Amino acid sequence: MTSLQNVNPRVRRIRVSPHTGLQSLAEHITQEIAQGVQKPFKEVIDVSSGDPHKAGMKPISFVRQVLAVCLHPELLMNKTLPLEVRLRAQRLLEVCDGESVGSYTNSSGLPHVKQSIAEFIMRRDVGVPSYAKDIFISAGSQRALVLIVKLLASGQGETWTGVLTPMPCPYTLPTLLDEAGVTLVPYQLMEEQGWAVDLDELHRALKTAQGRCSPKAIYISNPGNPTGHVQDWKSIEEVIQFAAAERLLLLVDEVYQDSVYGKGRDFISYKRVLSEMGKEYSETVELVSLHSISSALMGECGLRAGYMELLNMDPEVMHLVDTMLCTDISTPVTGQLALDLMVNPPKPGDSSYDTYTQEIVFTRTTLSQNAQRAQEFLNDLPGMSSQPAMGGIYLFPRLDVPSKFLEQAKILEVEADVLYCQMLLEEEGVFLGAGSQYGETAGNHHLRLCILVPPDTLEQVLPRLASFHLRLVDTNLHPDKSAGMREIL
Amino acid sequence: MGQQPITFLRQVVALCCYPQLLESPSFPEDAKQRAQRILQDCGGQSLGSYSASQGVECIRQHVADYITQRDQGVPSDWNNIYLTTGASDGIMSILKLLVSGQDTCRTGVMIPIPQYPLYSAAISELEAVHINYYLDEDNCWALDIEELQRAYLTAKQHCQPRVLCIINPGNPTGQVQSKKCIEEVLHFAYEENMFVMADEVYQDNVYSSDCQFHSFKKVLYEMGPEYFNNVELVSFHSTSKGYTGECGFRGGYMEVLNMDPQVKVQLIKLLSVRLCPPVAGQAAMDVIVNPPKEHEPSYAQFTKEKSSVLDVLAHKARLTERILNSVPGIKCNPVQGAMYAFPRIFIPPRAIQEAQARSMAPDMLYCLKLLEETGICVVPGSGFGQREGTYHFRMTVLPSPEKLKVLLGKLKDFHLCFLEEYSQEEPQLSRSSQHQHRENSKPDA
Numbered sequence: 045m046t047s048l049q050n051v052n053p054r055v056r057r058i059r060v061s062p063h064t065g066l067q068s069l070a071e072h073i074t075q076e077i078a079q080g081v082q083k084p085f086k087e088v089i090d091v092s093s094g095d096p097h098k099a100g101m102k103p104i105s106f107v108r109q110v111l112a113v114c115l116h117p118e119l120l121m122n123k124t125l126p127l128e129v130r131l132r133a134q135r136l137l138e139v140c141d142g143e144s145v146g147s148y149t150n151s152s153g154l155p156h157v158k159q160s161i162a163e164f165i166m167r168r169d170v171g172v173p174s175y176a177k178d179i180f181i182s183a184g185s186q187r188a189l190v191l192i193v194k195l196l197a198s199g200q201g202e203t204w205t206g207v208l209t210p211m212p213c214p215y216t217l218p219t220l221l222d223e224a225g226v227t228l229v230p231y232q233l234m235e236e237q238g239w240a241v242d243l244d245e246l247h248r249a250l251k252t253a254q255g256r257c258s259p260k261a262i263y264i265s266n267p268g269n270p271t272g273h274v275q276d277w278k279s280i281e282e283v284i285q286f287a288a289a290e291r292l293l294l295l296v297d298e299v300y301q302d303s304v305y306g307k308g309r310d311f312i313s314y315k316r317v318l319s320e321m322g323k324e325y326s327e328t329v330e331l332v333s334l335h336s337i338s339s340a341l342m343g344e345c346g347l348r349a350g351y352m353e354l355l356n357m358d359p360e361v362m363h364l365v366d367t368m369l370c371t372d373i374s375t376p377v378t379g380q381l382a383l384d385l386m387v388n389p390p391k392p393g394d395s396s397y398d399t400y401t402q403e404i405v406f407t408r409t410t411l412s413q414n415a416q417r418a419q420e421f422l423n424d425l426p427g428m429s430s431q432p433a434m435g436g437i438y439l440f441p442r443l444d445v446p447s448k449f450l451e452q453a454k455i456l457e458v459e460a461d462v463l464y465c466q467m468l469l470e471e472e473g474v475f476l477g478a479g480s481q482y483g484e485t486a487g488n489h490h491l492r493l494c495i496l497v498p499p500d501t502l503e504q505v506l507p508r509l510a511s512f513h514l515r516l517v518d519t520n521l522h523p524d525k526s527a528g529m530r531e532i533l
Numbered sequence: 534m535g536q537q538p539i540t541f542l543r544q545v546v547a548l549c550c551y552p553q554l555l556e557s558p559s560f561p562e563d564a565k566q567r568a569q570r571i572l573q574d575c576g577g578q579s580l581g582s583y584s585a586s587q588g589v590e591c592i593r594q595h596v597a598d599y600i601t602q603r604d605q606g607v608p609s610d611w612n613n614i615y616l617t618t619g620a621s622d623g624i625m626s627i628l629k630l631l632v633s634g635q636d637t638c639r640t641g642v643m644i645p646i647p648q649y650p651l652y653s654a655a656i657s658e659l660e661a662v663h664i665n666y667y668l669d670e671d672n673c674w675a676l677d678i679e680e681l682q683r684a685y686l687t688a689k690q691h692c693q694p695r696v697l698c699i700i701n702p703g704n705p706t707g708q709v710q711s712k713k714c715i716e717e718v719l720h721f722a723y724e725e726n727m728f729v730m731a732d733e734v735y736q737d738n739v740y741s742s743d744c745q746f747h748s749f750k751k752v753l754y755e756m757g758p759e760y761f762n763n764v765e766l767v768s769f770h771s772t773s774k775g776y777t778g779e780c781g782f783r784g785g786y787m788e789v790l791n792m793d794p795q796v797k798v799q800l801i802k803l804l805s806v807r808l809c810p811p812v813a814g815q816a817a818m819d820v821i822v823n824p825p826k827e828h829e830p831s832y833a834q835f836t837k838e839k840s841s842v843l844d845v846l847a848h849k850a851r852l853t854e855r856i857l858n859s860v861p862g863i864k865c866n867p868v869q870g871a872m873y874a875f876p877r878i879f880i881p882p883r884a885i886q887e888a889q890a891r892s893m894a895p896d897m898l899y900c901l902k903l904l905e906e907t908g909i910c911v912v913p914g915s916g917f918g919q920r921e922g923t924y925h926f927r928m929t930v931l932p933s934p935e936k937l938k939v940l941l942g943k944l945k946d947f948h949l950c951f952l953e954e955y956s957q958e959e960p961q962l963s964r965s966s967q968h969q970h971r972e973n974s975k976p977d978a
Binding site: 045046047048049050051052053055056058060064093095096097098099100101103108109111112113115116118119122124140142144145146147148149183184186187190216219220222223342343344345346347348368370371372373374375376377378379 | 534535536538540543544546547548550551554557559575576577579580581582583584618619621622625629630631632633634640651654655658659695726728763765777778779780781782783791792793795796799802803805806807808809810811812813814
């Protein structure tokens with residue numbers, strides 16, 4: 045019988061995310077409610093993860109209509125669906141093999157969709173050229189990322205590949221790096237400066253890697269996940285210069301590029317900045333840019349599609365990327381078509397344009413209004429402080445807990461913010477993400493709150509959170525309560 | 534390849550995708566019901582939410598019900614069901630989980646030759662050890678237990694054989710294992726503590742009336758509790774084959790039996806790194822395991838479409854086999870199942886020499902020439918593995934019967950020319966340069 049010691053050591057080394065424990069607890073409580081157990085709340089509200097549809101946000105009608113017609117082409121004749129929708133579906137079916145979404149596609153994606161993406165990037169970056177051959181579609185941007193990191197993974201001991209990783213980072217990133225078999229080299233983002241990137245800190249982090257591993261890449265997300273920081277031109281330039289000087293591959297996650305709401309801030313792509321930096325950079329720095337349909341406006345996490353654009357990559361490596369994608373034939377056609385619809389939305393004059401625009405505006409407004417509301421609310425709570433977020437779909441407030449609570453957490457051998465989230469779930473049925481799962485942030489504790497939720501949901505979450513928080517700050521923790529908590533874990 | 538999708542499946546997924554269509558009179562009630570049930574278990578009732586890494590709960594339950602029914606009552610626990618991104622994803626994950634050890638203790642993975650190259654690619658990527666066991670071409674590609682044992686014993690000297698992969702019905706061979714053969718394999722696995730991976734994606738594609746699909750799980754069950762409770766077995770299925778052919782959905786599942794609980798924890802952890810399989814694909818899988826029942830409105834049309842696809846496939850399989858066997862120098866085993874013909878081709882020594890001179894496998898040379906001269910694209914046997922000194926190619930039997938006849942006719946002509954071209958004793962110029970030579974040697978007018 046296969047036992048634990050026969051399991052691939054690389055799999056064993058994949059760290060267990062504290063999110064898993066919290067998720068199980070949330071599920072457990074939901075089951076209890078379904079079984080009729082009395083709780084001080086009717087249901088668990090999950091605002092920990094970036095899953096807008098789960099939270100109640102609606103998909104873009106145009107996208108779902110077109111996909112439905114592509115799935116069931118009999119609907120091409122259905123006059124209750126807008127003409128635009130049916131015409132678009134027909135065009136998309138024509139680019140699918142056998143005019144069916146059930147056919148295999150090229151391993152790097154449908155050529156038509158890759159071309160659409162290239163054109164979108166060119167428009168977005170004000171004319172900087174983009175080519176379909178440099179675009180690789182995958183089942184979610186994570187799949188693309190893991191592929192590149194796996195290609196980078198090499199060496200032994202000291203020369204083992206390291207990847208500079210921001211703290212905090214997306215909660216899925218550390219496990220992904222573990223799976224790919226590379227070493228995570230953390231660099232702290234500067235909380236007091238709105239979670240900005242600091243060059244000195246990058247250099248310091250690089251130094252810590254000496255003798256431990258050989259950093260080959262630097263990962264960064266912009267807008268920041270979970271911080272909400274949006275980099276300005278200068279900041280992006282600095283990071284590129286650093287990557288160039290240290291010969292690091294740039295892994296840039298730009299999934300939330302469609303959700304910048306901060307005043308006076310715009311999304312600027314790394315590619316655009318790079319293109320204006322002079323040949324010694326623009327023709328040498330290796331850049332991998334990632335995007336996906338799990339974005340703020342689309343929220344189509346379950347459809348699983350994303351892409352990466354590779355710049356200045358050795359053609360032989362690009363060939364390898366293509367080969368590796370062949371063993372991972374994994375991007376569903378419906379997801380690929382959704383990508384096309386994302387980069388090619390209805391235009392002014394199209395019959396679907398008005399509805400589309402309304403829906404987009406609603407989502408954007410919800411996001412920025414929620415951000416402001418939540419930020420103000422949280423900053424009013426003692427021991428809670430939130431940096432102003434400018435984009436992305438989360439707030440990442442710092443949690444200053446009473447020392448007694450810290451002690452309790454120590455005794456229970458959990459991080460204080462994880463304990464906080466556990467108790468919040470138990471007492472108020474609110475599920476937030478714990479900051480420590482995103483990597484150590486200079487000994488502080490944080491919470492992750494997804495703000496891309498219907499406003500009503502936020503209005504339920506905030507008072508419950510406040511109620512719990514104020515109780516915690518005012519009172520001591522009861523020993524019997526913590527014992528009960530341990531049992532559940 | 535021109536095969537039509539199953540209407541019911543597309544209706545259900547379209548309804549899941551755009552639930553406003555639930556109000557439409559143009560969709561049957563049973564399709565609406567399925568869609569509603571699926572959406573109920575999706576976050577925010579949307580295909581756009583992440584599902585749990587193991588998949589949407591009700592779909593996993595339906596898969597378990599399907600398996601129980603298929604195996605005539607052998608119980609299936611939905612907790613052992615994992616939905617995957619196509620079967621390939623499940624296969625890769627299990628292989629990744631099981632590769633460990635160094636040098637002579639490194640995990641060895643037994644794969645049939647010929648095989649579907651995902652396995653050899655995965656083994657290479659994971660740096661596990663290939664252990665090839667040859668299927669018996671003279672015996673309709675049957676699995677010979679002695680060959681399995683031979684391969685095992687030889688491999689034991691330089692690695693630790695741990696995993697045994699079987700494809701049934703076979704790809705590219707199409708052979709359907711007999712129940713007795715499956716029993717022997719499972720007995721072997723029991724004796725040698727092997728982890729069995731049963732790739733059963735073609736379970737709905739059996740054409741020969743002498744053959745029947747037996748699931749590894751059912752056979753294991755019938756061997757008694759000592760086997761059923763101990764042999765580690767993972768069985769794979771997919772939306773890409775069968776009678777639905779929904780390759781682009783990336784849907785699949787695996788059922789995991791007798792896995793150590795601690796190993797299972799590691800598997801779940803590994804799967805969660807990928808977040809979840811595409812939810813539209815999961816929905817497609819649901820329809821396959823939960824098709825219309827006799828009393829439901831869509832039953833008649835569904836059954837008609839399904840039979841039509843399978844009957845035509847069976848017809849095409851027989852047609853292909855017959856025509857290929859009518860060509861001197863080509864021998865094709867009966868296509869008992871799956872979707873391919875894998876004929877053996879005779880390649881003259883001179884062609885082999887030319888291939889060697891051009892640093893390519895002889896059957897690759899054959900396939901390249903076939904492509905250049907007829908536009909027909911097939912895959913050389915060297916891509917799947919074959920016994921030394923034998924050559925094959927794999928073609929699908931998916932084109933329409935009319936197209937198949939045309940294409941096989943061209944293939945026949947090509948093959949005869951190929952044999953002629955390379956069969957002569959003296960060094961021959963190629964046909965085009967022969968023509969040139971004749972032109973040049975014409976006397977001036």
